[in-house]
Amino acid sequence: MQLSKLKEKRVYLPFVIFAVCIALFVVLKSMKKPPEEKTAESVAPLVKVEPISFQPLQLSVTSQGLVKPKFNTQLVAQVGGAVAFIAPEFVRGGFVKKGQVLAQIEDADYQALVLEARAALISARASLQQEEALGAVARDEWSRIKNRKPTALSLREPQLAQEQARVKAAEAALARAEKNLERTRIRAPFHALVEARDIGLGTYLNPGAPVGQVLSVSEAEIRLPVADNQLQFLENQGVGTEVLLKGQLEGEASEWVAKVIRTEGVIDDKSRMAYLVAQVLNPYGLAVPSEDDSALDQETHHPLRFGSYVRAEIQGISLPKAALIPRHLVTDGKVPVLSKDNTLQFKPVTTVRDQGVKVVVVDGVEDQDQLIVSALQYPVEGMALRLPATKTAAGGSGDAEAGGAVAELANTSD
Template identity: 30%
Template sequence: MSRKAIRNMTLLLAAAFIVAVSIYNIERMADHSKSIQQIPQPQESQSPNVAVVEVAAATHQAYVEGVGSVEARFDLALNSRVSGQVKTVLDDFESGRLVTSGSLLATLEDSEFRASLESARETLANARVSYLEEQQELQQAQQEWTSSGLTGEPTSSLVLREPQLAAAEAALESARKAVAAAEENLDSTQVKAPFDAIVVSRDIAPGSYIQAGNEIGHLLSADMVEISIPLSASNWSILADEAEFLSGDYSVELRQTETGESWTGDVARVEKNLNVNTRQRSLIVKIEDPLSQETPLYPGTFLKARIPGRAVEGLWRLPASALSQRGEIWIVTEDNLLQAHDANTRFSDPEYIYVVPPDGYREAHVLVQPLSSYSEGMKVVPQRELTNE
């Protein structure tokens, strides 16, 4: 083979090699491009679905809730007016018994008081005689002065016995009062209930000796109970005025939270001073004949009160769950972004809170149940769950 042929053959093989390498590289680049196209692109994070309530400012009937303890109108430590030995104690004078006004509870030994009364009556009788005698003496002195022919007035009032008569009259009046005091002391040996009452305790026994002023028992009046409900200044701002409270037609719902039993009371009065510790003012609610209610109401019972107030304009009514643990409500903007606002709650009930709308809002979509994981500016997908109707 000639030299020229060998050179041509070499060039041809080199060209074939270059073409093969080029084809191989092109195929590898095509495969790499396909593999790049097949790599999954990162997906955008999905916005969470949130339940919202559509609200608009409206007028709502206000209610204020408070708590208080049932107290008897009269809480009496019954004391003895006189000293003496206890003679009898009646069966009704025991804790838990209900006694009527004037009913006998106990008696004291009364022999000394009877003797004192008889002595006072004797003194009264003597004073009456002395007074009558002085009247007779005065009349006789006047007649003697007239018959004497003397003119003018006597030099001394003693001549006509006027001071003597005045002294006799004063002694008579004193004797009357002494009899009245002796009768009252004798009556006090019979210890009676001063009003319809519940007996809380008895502190005497037959044979015991008591001094005047000693406590002999503890009574609570049974005709009426009162519940003092402390309220803050913000509570008072949405309640009726005092005249409406005392109109006689203002009822308050009362409930015992433990049992669910309920009663209806009327406003008795409004206190006009603030408690120095709580800085609150109390509304006093009364219930008459508490032990005659369908469910008897006993002193000491702890109650929750629901007091109707005024109609308040411009409030949102939101589910109670719309209030976050931080005391905020969350609004979904027109751009579906979350905004948190401090809740200005005017009042509430078991199902709803009534709040003043944030500045710049009259209508809005509010989260039904905000989660701690939510943050301001988060994009969400609002889903209307319920309405404010």
């Protein structure tokens, strides 16, 4: 009997062990913590935006050129002779005033010619007076003759005309002698900067021999090439408009103000550019001397030197409403804009012209539209976008959802 009971226990033992294992598994499973649920992260691309700002805009046209004098004059001798005097200011780089004697040719011979001409004139006038007296006598005598009519020769009219001609010839000879005497003094034709001197003391000059070269310092001119399609942005093709010149002076950036005085009116056959001419008055900033002064004085340390290379900004027309948008953001005439529901929208825009790295937009977008300035790898119209985190008052931050508020962004420079 005991053997039978032992056999029964052996039969039920596996079932007991299996039941205990199941119970233990259930207990252990009930003690295990479930995994924490993670919030779904937004996969929308993160973008930066800038508000588009419309405001009045003054257009300008850029150019460049070299500063040149309005007058560049070669001085030549008008009479012959040896050089007896040279002014100290008549050196390369010297400033001379209008009418100043730069050099003088020996004038003794020319003074003698003046004296001879004056003597000849006095003699001619005396002969004229004598002939006038003889003519008066002849007319008086013929007035007593009643039966004959006097001829011009009997009244000495041809002789009188001859003496009158001699007087005029003597006056002309005197004027020519005095003019030649004056021409022995070589004078500056205007306030000038001496570019070159070709003579020295004792140099013998023939008429027409070069003496030197002078540059007018009263006015400077700059030829400014402008593309033909840029003239539409200038009023009256730029004539009368202000020009801001920028260049280097003694290693420092400097600016000067000029004015467009004319257009050359043709298109250059090589460069295909139109040319405007800008004028700068008194480019060297010289003080006008008195009659007793011998040379000009430079009163400013901000001269615009001849031969300088300058960049020019020509004032153009004004637009009542325009916005500047980076040029690289305009593709096929459209710009990316963040819509109110934080989705991508491409808006076609009307551009007027390029201005540096930006384009001038006058239509197609609204003021304060959010322009997307960050790059999108695969932009698709209507795709959802995210903005950078918006800072809270406590200093914390959180990701904005697709319909969240627009973030406050700092403007990025180009």
